[in-house]
Amino acid sequence: MTAVLLRRAVELLLTLLTLSVLVFLLTSLAPGDPAEELLRRGGVQPTPADVAALRAELGLDRPLAERYVSWLLDVLRGDLGRSYADRSPVAGEVLARVPVTLRLAGAAALVAVGLAVLASVWAGLRPHSLVSRAIGFVTVAVTGVPPYVVGILLISVVAVGLRALPTGGDDGPGAVVLPALTLGLPGAATLLRLLRADLAGALRLPFARLAAAKGLRPRRTVVVHALRVAAPNAVTATGLVLAELVAGAVVVETLFSWPGVGQLAVSAIRQRDLPVVQAYVLVTAVATVLVLAVAEVLLTVCDPRVRRR
Amino acid sequence: MLLAFLGAVLAACGAQNGAQDSVQNSVQDGGQNGGQDGGQLTLAAPRDLVAGPQDPYYTHQTLRVWEPLVTVDDRLRPVPALAASWESAQDGRRWTFTLREGVRFSDGTTLTAEAVVANIERFRRIAPRPSAFFSLDAGMEAAYGKLTGVRAEAGKVAFTLEEPVADLPGRLAGFFSMVQSPKAFAASGDFAGGPVGTGPYTLAEWVKGQRAVLTANPHYHGAAPAYRRIEVRVIPDANARVAALQAGEVDGLIDKGALLPGQVAAVAADSAYRVVRSPSVLTHYLTFNASREPFSDPRLREAADLAIDRRAIAEKLLAGTARPGGAFLSPAFGDLADPGPAPACDPARARELVTAAGAPAEPVTILVSSAETGQFPYTDVAEVLRAALEQAGLPAKVSVVEATKSVMEAGDYDLFLSAYSVPNGDADYLFRRFLRSDAAWNVERRLGYRSPEFDELIDRAATTTDADARRDLYHRAQRLLAADRPMVPLAYQDNPIVTTAKVGGVTQNAAYVVDLGKLVPVR
Numbered sequence: 001m002t003a004v005l006l007r008r009a010v011e012l013l014l015t016l017l018t019l020s021v022l023v024f025l026l027t028s029l030a031p032g033d034p035a036e037e038l039l040r041r042g043g044v045q046p047t048p049a050d051v052a053a054l055r056a057e058l059g060l061d062r063p064l065a066e067r068y069v070s071w072l073l074d075v076l077r078g079d080l081g082r083s084y085a086d087r088s089p090v091a092g093e094v095l096a097r098v099p100v101t102l103r104l105a106g107a108a109a110l111v112a113v114g115l116a117v118l119a120s121v122w123a124g125l126r127p128h129s130l131v132s133r134a135i136g137f138v139t140v141a142v143t144g145v146p147p148y149v150v151g152i153l154l155i156s157v158v159a160v161g162l163r164a165l166p167t168g169g170d171d172g173p174g175a176v177v178l179p180a181l182t183l184g185l186p187g188a189a190t191l192l193r194l195l196r197a198d199l200a201g202a203l204r205l206p207f208a209r210l211a212a213a214k215g216l217r218p219r220r221t222v223v224v225h226a227l228r229v230a231a232p233n234a235v236t237a238t239g240l241v242l243a244e245l246v247a248g249a250v251v252v253e254t255l256f257s258w259p260g261v262g263q264l265a266v267s268a269i270r271q272r273d274l275p276v277v278q279a280y281v282l283v284t285a286v287a288t289v290l291v292l293a294v295a296e297v298l299l300t301v302c303d304p305r306v307r308r309r
Numbered sequence: 310m311l312l313a314f315l316g317a318v319l320a321a322c323g324a325q326n327g328a329q330d331s332v333q334n335s336v337q338d339g340g341q342n343g344g345q346d347g348g349q350l351t352l353a354a355p356r357d358l359v360a361g362p363q364d365p366y367y368t369h370q371t372l373r374v375w376e377p378l379v380t381v382d383d384r385l386r387p388v389p390a391l392a393a394s395w396e397s398a399q400d401g402r403r404w405t406f407t408l409r410e411g412v413r414f415s416d417g418t419t420l421t422a423e424a425v426v427a428n429i430e431r432f433r434r435i436a437p438r439p440s441a442f443f444s445l446d447a448g449m450e451a452a453y454g455k456l457t458g459v460r461a462e463a464g465k466v467a468f469t470l471e472e473p474v475a476d477l478p479g480r481l482a483g484f485f486s487m488v489q490s491p492k493a494f495a496a497s498g499d500f501a502g503g504p505v506g507t508g509p510y511t512l513a514e515w516v517k518g519q520r521a522v523l524t525a526n527p528h529y530h531g532a533a534p535a536y537r538r539i540e541v542r543v544i545p546d547a548n549a550r551v552a553a554l555q556a557g558e559v560d561g562l563i564d565k566g567a568l569l570p571g572q573v574a575a576v577a578a579d580s581a582y583r584v585v586r587s588p589s590v591l592t593h594y595l596t597f598n599a600s601r602e603p604f605s606d607p608r609l610r611e612a613a614d615l616a617i618d619r620r621a622i623a624e625k626l627l628a629g630t631a632r633p634g635g636a637f638l639s640p641a642f643g644d645l646a647d648p649g650p651a652p653a654c655d656p657a658r659a660r661e662l663v664t665a666a667g668a669p670a671e672p673v674t675i676l677v678s679s680a681e682t683g684q685f686p687y688t689d690v691a692e693v694l695r696a697a698l699e700q701a702g703l704p705a706k707v708s709v710v711e712a713t714k715s716v717m718e719a720g721d722y723d724l725f726l727s728a729y730s731v732p733n734g735d736a737d738y739l740f741r742r743f744l745r746s747d748a749a750w751n752v753e754r755r756l757g758y759r760s761p762e763f764d765e766l767i768d769r770a771a772t773t774t775d776a777d778a779r780r781d782l783y784h785r786a787q788r789l790l791a792a793d794r795p796m797v798p799l800a801y802q803d804n805p806i807v808t809t810a811k812v813g814g815v816t817q818n819a820a821y822v823v824d825l826g827k828l829v830p831v832r
Contacts, residue, residue, distance in 0.1 A: 033714060048749055050437045050446065085441065087363045093517070152548060160555045167552040168544065169519075257544045257553075259519050267518065267545060270680065 005297065012293050019285050020075070024068050027278040034084055034274050035060055058084070075282070081275035085268075090279045094261060098283070100170060101260030104183065104253070105245045107176045111184025112241055116191035116234070117227075124199045124222045135192070142189045147248060151182040151255045168257035179256040183248050187241035191234050198230035205229070239295045243288045350536040350812065350828065353544045353553055354564035359512065359521045360441035362500035365432065366487050368512060369442050371564060372523060372541065373825045374415075375506025378406055378425065378466070378486035379478045381733060383587055384643035385819050387478035391420065391488055391507065392466075401473035401774040406466045413528040414490040415511045422461035427491040429459045429466075435498035443484040453480065473772040475779055482733040483820060509534040509826030519543055523825070535814075535829040551576065554807065561808030565589075565821045566684050568805045570628040582807050586630065587817045589730070589804035592639045593622075593631070593685070595694075596725040596796045600757030603669040604723055609703070610794040612662035613724070615655045616701040617694065623800040626689050630805055634798030637787045638736055641801070641819040644780055645736050647787035652797070659701035672704035673723035678713045681727060690799075691726055720755040728802065733820065736783060740767040744795055751795070758795035 035054040055061050059070075074081065080090040119139075123132040142150070158178060159167040166175045202208065203226050211221040246262075253262035261280055268276035358369040368374045378392040389395075392406040412420040433456070436445040455471035468477065490505035503512055509531065510523035525537040542559060544550040547569045553559045554576070562568060568576060568584070577584040597604045597613075604610050619633035632640070636647035675694055677687045691707040698705040705724075710716050717725060731738050743750040745767060746759045763786055770782035790796070806823065808815055813831040817823045 030712075036714060047446065048753070050444075053437060054439070086361050088361065155549070155552045160552050163556055167556045167558060168549050169542070169558075254546050255549055257542075257546065257549050259516075263545070264518070270545075270683075 008293065008297060012289070015289055016286065019289065020072055020282070021068070023278060023282045023285060024071055026281060027274045028064060028067065030272075030274065033060075034058070034272055080279040080282070083268075083273055083276055085271050085273045085276075090275050093264065093276070094279045094283055097259060097261045097264050100258070101246070101249055101253070101262060103170075104176060104179055104249060104258055104260055105242070107180035108184035108187070108245050108249075109238075109242060111180050112187030112191055112245075113238060115184070115188040116195050119188075119192050120195040120199050120230075121222055121227065123196050124203060124226065125218055127200065136196075139189045139192050142185050147182050147186060148251055148255060150185060151178070151252060154178045154182060155255075168255075170258055175256075179252050179258050182255070183245060183252045186248070187245065190241060191237055194237055195230060195234040198233055199226055202226040202229040236295075239291065243291060246284050246287065348536065349538045349540070350561075351540045351542065351559045352561045352563050352808075352825075353542045353550050353559040353567075354562070355543075355545055355547070355550065355566050356564065357441070357518050357521070357543045358541055358564065359515045359517075361515075361517065362502075364442070365435060365438050365440050365445050366442060366484055367489075367500050367504040368521070369564075370483055370487075370820075371822045371825065372512070372521065373508035373510050374504050374512050374523070375487050375489050376508050377481070377483055378488060379482040380822070381479075381482045381818055381820060383641075383816075383818050385479075385590065385641050385731075385733070386643060387476075387482045387733075390486075391425075392478075392486075395478055397477070397774060399473075401475050401477070401772065402470050404468045404470075404474075404477045405462070406468075408464065408466065409530070412507050412530045414505050414507055415526045415528055416490055416492065416505050417528055418490055418492070420488065420507055422464050422466045424491050425466045425488050426459050426461050427494075428488050429486075431491075431494055431498055432485070438498075440484075453477065453485070473774060475770070475772060475774045476735065476737070479733060480735045480737075482735075483822075485733065510539065513538075529826075531826070534826045536825075539825055539828075547572065554582070554809075560812055561806070561815075563806050563817075563823045565591075565804060568807055570626075570630040570685065570805075573628060573630055573805045576807055581810055583810055583812075583815070584805055584807045585815050585817055586803045586805045588639070588641045588819055589802055589821060590639070590641050590819050591728050591730040591802040591804065592634065593690075593726070593728050593799040593802060594634075594796050595799055596727065596754070596756060597794060598717075598720060598723050598725070598755055598757065599795060600755040601720060601723075603666075603673060603703070605757065606666050607794070608662045608666040609669075612659040612666070612701055613698060613703065614652060614794055614797050615659040615662070616697040616703075617652075617799065618654045618697060619652065619799055620654070622690055622693060626686050626693060627800060627802070631800035631802045634800050637790045637796070637798055638739070638783070639798070639801040642736055645783050647784045647791070649784075649788060649791065652791070656697070656700055663702035668702045669704070672706045673698065674721070675705055675707045676713055676716060676722040676725045677707065677709045678727060679709050679711045682709060685728065685802075687726055694724070694726070714754075717754040725754075726799075730820075737767065737771045740786060741771075744790070756795050758793065760789065760793060763789050763793075 033051070035058060036051045059067060078091055080094065082088065083090055083093070119135050123135055126132055155167050155178065158164050165177055166172070169175055199222070203222070208221055208226055211225060249260060250262035250265055252258065253260045254266045257263070261283065265277060265280035268280065358372050360367060366375070370377065376390050378390060379387045380390040382388050391409055391412060393409045395404060395406045397404050408420060408422060408425070414420065432445060438445040453468070453470070454474035454477070456468060457471050458469045460467050474480065488507065493500055493502065493505040495501040507530065509526055509529045511526045512521060513524040514522035520540055520542045523539045523541070525534055544553055550562050550567070551572055554562055573584060576582050597610050599605050599610065604613070623629070623631040623633045633651065635651040636649065638646040640646050675691045677691050681687050688707070688709060695705040695707050708722070713725065716722055729739070742748055744758055744763065745751065746761070746764050750756065751758050766782050766786040766789065770779050770786065773779040773782060804817065804821055806815070806817055811831050812828055814827045814829040815823065816827060
């Protein structure tokens with residue numbers, strides 16, 4: 001067991017190192033001269049002398065390898081550099097926004113998992129009812145419509161039409177509802193398809209028939225017994241859905257003016273504020289790698305078959 | 310694992326919500342009662358109008374936290390702000406600004422000539438310094454000319470310059486003559502705390518990238534503003550901005566690009582809103598690469614120019630938010646813009662010219678920056694240009710690129726579609742930075758425009774203090790550009806902004822500055 005964990009740790013370190021190189025190259029090799037674009041942000045066409053001075057100040061005139069090493073050392077010290085746009089430390093700004101994004105992602109995960117479980121249980125109890133068929137239909141529709149469109153629909157109907165919830169921002173408990181729905185729906189559809197099929201399969205297994213013969217109420221059979229048997233695939237998929245939530249947050253946060261890391265990344269990309277873009281990619285990538293690593297370790301702990309491999 | 314994660318997130322949620330309840334209440338008051346009780350107003354802008362302590366200015370001029378010596382009107386003419394008047398001597402080598410009396414900073418201290426001098430000296434010390442709004446140039450020379458000194462003399466501010474500058478007030482207008490209390494600055498030139506200005510508002514709260522809250526400045530020298538508290542939210546997404554307006558969460562949308570051209574008609578049709586469209590300093594230009602074939606041939610540049618239907622671009626594609634381009638300087642420059650005949654649209658003549666010059670074998674490339682396609686329908690405009698060129702016999706293709714700079718520096722384009730603006734009334738700026746034979750834009754972007762005659766005209770204009778003579782020189786320079794066609798104006802863009810019908814007193818100058826201090830509730 002210790003050996004397995006040790007091996008996983010070494011693998012994780014290598015993965016993170018590779019990741020750091022990719023993240024660094026991704027932003028360093030992006031076309032365009034950030035120094036000039038920075039100076040042009042005020043609408044002024046800068047003089048070549050201004051551009052050269054700023055390039056030197058930002059260290060953009062040093063060789064790539066040298067820049068990578070000093071960047072990596074800084075990152076390890078928790079220094080993600082300073083924003084090109086306003087020279088403030090990037091780490092503080094990103095960290096301040098992480099909880100805001102986690103709040104949205106958490107609510108969206110709740111939407112995804114909650115809706116998937118409720119709807120699949122409903123379908124398991126009444127597989128041939130009209131509602132069950134409608135659920136199947138809606139699932140397909142939701143998968144086919146991009147979140148951006150769902151978000152605009154929700155805004156125009158619920159926020160503008162009914163004025164029931166805010167159109168955006170993160171003020172108040174109601175503000176999270178529409179963005180969380182927008183962000184969580186595609187995940188809900190994915191999980192629902194898996195869970196619904198697995199649940200139907202589980203209900204065809206002998207234990208379900210035994211439960212029925214024993215006189216157990218169908219609700220208890222589905223919720224307590226069959227759901228547990230049907231869960232593994234959906235639980236694995238939940239990890240992937242969680243990872244997708246972070247990526248999807250970029251679009252949804254922009255649409256709903258949700259002040260999280262995704263919104264920060266979008267405005268940074270628009271301004272070509274490379275240190276912020278770099279920090280965003282680094283933080284989300286590291287988070288994804290860590291989540292997947294934790295999932296793998298958990299799987300190792302839970303399932304002896306994985307340990308033996 | 311999942312449950313534990315969710316639990317942690319929910320706990321965090323609860324804590325955050327609790328902390329934000331008080332903020333939320335006040336915000337909702339601002340949004341929903343703003344127009345009625347006259348006390349509070351909520352606006353939204355596409356970008357953060359506060360840039361923070363490391364920016365040369367801290368806030369945008371629009372927020373009216375600080376005031377400049379000189380500002381511009383809706384025709385980009387320099388008009389008094391903190392300077393009550395000004396005069397020049399020695400052929401424009403010496404300028405003296407007389408300050409308005411009885412002005413105090415928001416910390417209660419009095420505005421003095423010494424304070425103004427301290428601001429100018431800070432600018433010179435920290436330049437070059439990028440800004441979210443208007444970057445400070447190296448040595449400030451481009452803005453002020455060669456400044457040999459700035460002194461406080463008997464309560465007035467005197468600038469002395471090595472060479473004559475004909476329009477110093479116009480060049481200073483806006484950001485470059487910002488005045489804040491010298492106590493607001495740290496020794497490094499950064500801000501020590503918040504901004505301390507003389508405007509009708511002070512910055513009470515700022516959440517970066519989200520909102521700025523302004524409260525009335527008790528020491529303001531003019532009439533007290535009608536709204537004692539204004540919140541300006543940052544909503545970068547254009548659809549989200551209009552949704553917030555329609556849901557009644559904000560009372561208006563301000564700043565550059567507040568409404569996209571395609572959104573104006575729908576909002577203006579609703580009597581609950583008032584759209585203010587005023588001319589802006591933004592002009593859509595088409596830049597020719599005359600350093601290579603085919604547009605090194607002036608006949609083909611003329612053909613391309615004649616093929617363009619500027620009216621269709623302004624009225625259809627830009628949805629009537631722009632006017633067809635004519636002179637190089639937009640009408641926002643007032644009488645400096647050449648009143649000569651507007652460029653014609655003559656496809657038949659364009660075809661003749663192409664036949665005479667010989668059509669290129671390879672299609673010409675119309676280059677568009679992907680960053681600009683979000684603000685204006687540039688992919689549509691480029692498509693229309695492409696179709697027009699092809700009709701004239703010039704095969705063309707559209708290329709939307711992220712980093713236009715490297716493409717242009719490699720000379721790998723034929724036409725570049727882009728919008729430019731000037732932040733003050735400085736006409737010299739556009740000519741000198743873009744088209745003079747040694748201009749950075751002209752040389753590095755391979756425009757290939759070399760005209761000693763043009764260079765001489767703008768050099769003379771820059772030092773000519775007689776207004777009429779200077780205007781004539783600029784008219785001649787523009788006629789030269791109209792004939793040579795290194796860059797042709799396609800359309801002059803308005804900047805549409807909107808408020809609910811409950812907000813009155815909305816005015817916007819050509820540099821997108823809305824005077825928040827003049828907004829009043831409509832009963």
